[in-house]
Amino acid sequence: MRLCAKGLLLAALLFTTAANAVEQTAALDERQALLASQAVVGTSVPEHTLLDRDGRLVRLSSYRGKPLLVSFIYTGCFQVCPTQTRALFEAVKGLDARFGPHQFNVVSIGFNQPFDSPTAMRAFAAEQRIDAPNWAFLSPPPATVDKLTRDFGFSYAATPAGFDHLLGVTVVDAAGRIHSQVLGNRLSAAQLGEPLRELLGAAPLPQQWRVSDVVERIRILCTVYDPETGAYRYDTKLIFEIAGGLTFFISVGVYLLLELLRRRRDARSDVAYR
Numbered sequence: 182m183r184l185c186a187k188g189l190l191l192a193a194l195l196f197t198t199a200a201n202a203v204e205q206t207a208a209l210d211e212r213q214a215l216l217a218s219q220a221v222v223g224t225s226v227p228e229h230t231l232l233d234r235d236g237r238l239v240r241l242s243s244y245r246g247k248p249l250l251v252s253f254i255y256t257g258c259f260q261v262c263p264t265q266t267r268a269l270f271e272a273v274k275g276l277d278a279r280f281g282p283h284q285f286n287v288v289s290i291g292f293n294q295p296f297d298s299p300t301a302m303r304a305f306a307a308e309q310r311i312d313a314p315n316w317a318f319l320s321p322p323p324a325t326v327d328k329l330t331r332d333f334g335f336s337y338a339a340t341p342a343g344f345d346h347l348l349g350v351t352v353v354d355a356a357g358r359i360h361s362q363v364l365g366n367r368l369s370a371a372q373l374g375e376p377l378r379e380l381l382g383a384a385p386l387p388q389q390w391r392v393s394d395v396v397e398r399i400r401i402l403c404t405v406y407d408p409e410t411g412a413y414r415y416d417t418k419l420i421f422e423i424a425g426g427l428t429f430f431i432s433v434g435v436y437l438l439l440e441l442l443r444r445r446r447d448a449r450s451d452v453a454y455r
Contacts, residue, residue, distance in 0.1 A: 209345040214336035218347055218362045221334035225358050229329050231290070231319040234303035239319060242357065248285040248380045249353040250373065253335045255293035255344055256305040261366065265348055266309050268367040273313055275370030276377060284381060287316040292330055292337060293344065294323035334362065352376045 229241045252269060254262040266289065273287055289306075291297025302318035311318075321329050330337065337346035349364035350373065361376045 208338040208340050209336060209347075214347045215364075217331075217336050218334040218349070218364070221332065221359050222361060223358060224332075225356070226353060227328075227332055229321065229325060229332070231321045232299045233320075234299050234306060234318045236299045239317065244286050244288070244353075245357045246355055247283075248355060248360075248377055250285065250287045251333060251351040251353060252287070252289045252349075253292050253330065253333070253337070253346065254289050254297075254305070256291055256297050256301045257293060258343060261348070263305075263309055265366055265368075266305075266311065268369075269350065270309065270311055270313070270316075272368055272370040272373050273316065276374055277313075277315075279370065279374060280377065280381060283315065285315065285377060287313065289316070289318045290329070291318070291320050292326055292335070292346075294321065294326050333359070352380070354380050 226241060231239050231241070233239050250269075250273075252266070254266060256262075269287070276285070289302070291302050291305075297320055299320050302320055306316075306318045333351050335347060335351070337344050347364065348366050349362055350368055351362055352360045352373070354360045360380060363372050363376065365372065
């Protein structure tokens with residue numbers, strides 16, 4: 182199983198209630214919730230049809246072709262879900278700066294149906310000032326919520342104050358398979374950047390690729406997160422290693438080519454003397 186939250190501390194099992202102010206026994210089995218989240222890693226997400234914040238039908242399969250970050254929320258949460266969503270927004274801005282625009286998509290899914298309607302999701306997005314063009318807020322039909330959440334390994338349980346649920350983001354690859362679960366509350370660009378870099382770096386080049394596609398792939402692979410600045414920078418050590426390797430192979434290739442030409446020239450000279 183792939184665990185992308187560093188060390189995947191049991192602290193990643195962060196659970197929330199709507200107010201987070203009343204001490205109470207968690208209704209959710211933390212161990213089972215963690216196991217359920219990891220059990221779906223490597224599986225393909227089945228087709229689901231949801232509504233976007235404007236009430237239009239959206240199929241999850243329409244997001245295939247690019248990596249997808251999936252977050253489950255409920256709009257009646259007044260503290261943890263908004264905080265988590267804002268932190269994810271900041272992370273997404275950092276990831277856009279690192280990988281470039283239009284490299285991946287994000288969806289937030291409201292699991293508290295019928296209350297997390299398109300209207301409620303639109304209001305939630307506006308309250309959190311989420312305006313990223315690659316981010317959708319979706320509402321599933323109430324009858325499909327249980328299956329949808331199981332498919333993503335997302336566990337939740339109703340409590341007197343709201344819901345206990347696992348906090349994190351599901352990373353889905355371009356083919357619609359669950360790549361990893363990044364667990365935690367205030368997720369950063371560094372935590373989400375590693376699985377995204379792995380997916381984007383391993384993606385096949387287009388059939389009619391251009392030099393710019395190769396340059397962009399190298400740029401993605403040659404950036405690292407700098408904890409001091411909170412931003413991504415080029416890994417100069419890796420760049421020099423790649424440059425050194427390319428120089429070596431080019432030098433060997435030139436040497437072999439010259440040696441081949443020399444031998445052919447010598448062979449022709451031997452024939453001429455005969």
